[in-house]
Amino acid sequence: MESAIPHSCLDCTLRPDRLFCDLPVSTLTAFNAVKSDMVCPRNTVLFREGQPARGVFVLCEGRAKLSVCSASGKHLTLRVAGPGEVLGLSAALSGSDHEVTAELIDNSQVAMVKRKDLLSFLREHREACLHVVTLLSQDLHIAYDRVRSVGLGRSRRSRTRAS
Amino acid sequence: MVAGRLDAPNEVSSAHRHTGEPMLSPYGLDIIESCLTCKMRTERIFCDLPTSALQSFESIKYATAYPKGAVLFVEGQAPRGIFVLCKGRVKLSICATDGKTLILKIAEPGEVLGLSATVSGKPYELTAETIDPCQVNFVKREDFLRFLKEHSEACFKVAEQLSEKYNNACHEVRSLGLSHSAGEKLAKLLLEWSSKNGEANKQEPRLKLALTHEEIAQMIGTSRETVTRLFADLKKRQIVQAKGSTLVIRNKAALKVMASSN
Secondary structure, eight states: OOOSSOSSGGGOTTGGGSTTTOOOHHHHHHHHHHEEEEEEOTTOEEEOTTSBOOEEEEEEESOEEEEEEOTTOOEEEEEEEOTTOEESHHHHHHTOBOSSEEEESSOEEEEEEEHHHHHHHHHHOHHHHHHHHHHHHHHHHHHHHHHHHHHHSOOHHHHHHHO | OOOOSTTSSEEOOHHHHHHOOOEEOTTSOEEOOOGGGOTTGGGSTTTOOOHHHHHHHHHHEEEEEEOTTOEEEOTTSOOOEEEEEEESOEEEEEEOTTSOEEEEEEEOTTOEESHHHHHHOOOOSSEEEESSOEEEEEEEHHHHHHHHHHOHHHHHHHHHHHHHHHHHHHHHHHHHHHOOOHHHHHHHHHHHHHHHTTOTTSSSOEEEOOSOHHHHHHHHTSOHHHHHHHHHHHHHTTSEEEETTEEEESOHHHHHHHHTOO
16 A cells, blocks of 8 residues: 655645645755655554544545444444544543544544654644644634534534525 | 723722722612732632733723623724623624524633634624623723733733633534534533533532523524423423522433433
8 A cells, every 4th residue: 555645744745735744945844854654455443532642643645534432332423534634633632532433434644643743743833833833723612613503403514504 | 881982881980999998889789999919810720920011000900890791892883992891791692684692602701701802903702791790891992902921920811811722612513513403502512511510429419500591592503492491391300309599410421422412
């Protein structure tokens, strides 16, 4: 399984289009030093709900399904994450267990950063921290939309269509 | 009361800002004038900032007092800024066009409200309404974004707050989407509340019921009648006992069984 994405973020031509990755060269160089690249087949589970957060996973290529599960094994898909998204951010930052399960639905390339390295990287690089705040805000908007659709049977999208 | 002009409620006057004297608001609140002298800030995620960041924050915030029932912002409204809750509690809810309401959370002092909308520039996702007289520090969107760019420590704390909010939202989706019954959701809610009160390890945890049956129904996505029926059933089975507005969980094991029935 080969990936078209280069191993160095500095050589990646896709990064200007990706919110987290579009960082200044000095920040990217620091990020390169803390990340580990992984090529994973589809159906790989990056992390499971209830597991302590080991780090974050930047999805360079491929998609991942984010879901929650009940004790009886009933699943509810929250959303499908695409390339450029950072998975496991909220658990890594809050130091809590993962609230969702992330499973790859394509053969994917992923950059993993350990929690400890991520926290010091974000403390040292304000630009990256601002990007993370923006990403988390977007994630939160999507999560609230999901709460709305599950709890009240509507979503922003359906409201827009209706209006 | 709907949020309108910022100074519509009781904004702390600049005279009081500089005298350092405690100011009593009409709502019986002792206003904490300066974040720099606030004794509670070390216990609060966002507020525990270095002095230089706090000084900057001090210059952009508007300390405001609101009565119970004031709406800070409404779902769908363009983001004006953030609201740091200093005192009191705020109900965060979403609403359907038919008037059906779902309460996501009761925000406690120290929480920053309207964060994700202010950062992303998208409309507020929730409606925030005070359920006690509250002190709120408001910061305009452009001032807040500039503050975050200049103070990395504050930026990090905002990321932590957003993470907590995201975790809560996922928890809410799980509870609403995967719970089988209203009884299960009510049992989970009561256990959650008792654990927040530090009563989790007690044989018979106690909790103060600050919400009406209607509001509890809005928290678990059911009707007021169902909540009243469920409470009557819990009392009949001696799982809970009401003493005024205090609820005693008499049979925690039975409540746990109800909460994990899926």
